Amino acid sequence: MQRNSRKYSDFADDLAKQTLEKLIASVNSPPDYQAAMLELGRQLGRVVGASIPHGRKCLIVSTAEDADYLASGVMESMQCEHEMLAAVFWNNHYSIYDASIAPIVHQFIQPGFEYADEIVVVKSIISTSCVIRTNILSLIESVSANNIYVVAPVIFFNAEDRLRSEFPTNISDKFRFVFFAVDEERTKAGNVIPGIGGQIYQLLGMHDQPARTGYLPNLVRRLACL
Template sequence: MTRLYSDLCHADTRYWLEVLADKSIEPRKYKEAMTEVGRRLGDSILSKIDDVQGDVYLACTVEDADFLAKGMLSSLEKHLSKISFACFWNERFSPFEIEDLKVAPILKKYQEPTSKNIKYLIVLKSIISGACVVRTNLVNLIQKIEPEQIFIAAPIIYKHAEQKLKDEFEKKIYDKFQLFYFAKDDERTCEGEVIPGIGGNIYLRLCFEGQSHKNEYIPEIVIARRSQFINRNS
């Protein structure tokens, strides 16, 4: 097992990655760690944004919304004026029980309206391994918006994830990608768990009973933003 840290990962961030990887850590601390690494990913992305007035669209999955995405938004909102948000509920499975052949259809989504032309699209995920969730959600997004730049962000990626993403898209799309991550792991179990990754199954670490349970959950951040949007337009 080898973990390679990116240039974005500093000593304090390594501490939070170790918290995520520790399977004995209680859920409260795990959630805190997810929020912290989200904030630090946001800081890293801010350093690459040269137009603070440009439209930014942040998209995440339901399990990442209240912690990882919340942390990133807390960083971005301090400096950026136009941030829209999307959340996806995906069901991840493989009809062939092969990790790299998994699919992740969208069961439902919360998607804030925005202009068609976006300066920066950020697709956020707690870990990228087979990349099927990122691929599915990104394809859905670019059917409606045309981003100038696409930032793919995750605390941890599997060693083959970047090439996997590249293989899934046409060059004109992939050329817009910038990948932001803190560590790259090179081991994955036959069940698809990246080692040490984020310490196992994120659904269970965040106190969901499984994939079906997390897909019934409405994130607090979605409830709050939807309420703000309705009040703003009423």
């Protein structure tokens, strides 16, 4: 089933399509939305994990808002076959002079990240490239990974080419995109249609961006205590 101009990737089986539909249907219920995003993470994690040789050290990179749901689902599916490390970034995402920027104001990165064999960058939706670009740039000089997986339930139709163009070929050649759906429409406010249903912060029950509220993901609380 397609909504508007939505197209599905070869990674999207019937379960993935159903979960995307459930996500959109849950926009008025943060607990249901959180559960659907967690499940999408599990499904994406199974796809990524199956493409990585057994026993690799994988650095899962996410924003603070995605850490407890999408990223945790990815890690849950991959942890039996691979060693997991996490990097969580608090990006202050805003626009200025028609440009979108997302500086990192806080970060949590587990020790040993520089020895990761694979980088898995997780984002609830990839519309512009600024958040992904910023977070990859913050790590790329320290981690000599074999591949950089860019993982999301939904991407905007030109997001892959746009992100590749932001990096030299020795980096962009490592990119491996894993997503379930591609959308081609936006609202006047810039939200992708149907995308993930709107702004991720409110949909997950947050008041604003974690960088502006001091939100601390449970994933970080747990890993910081290990």
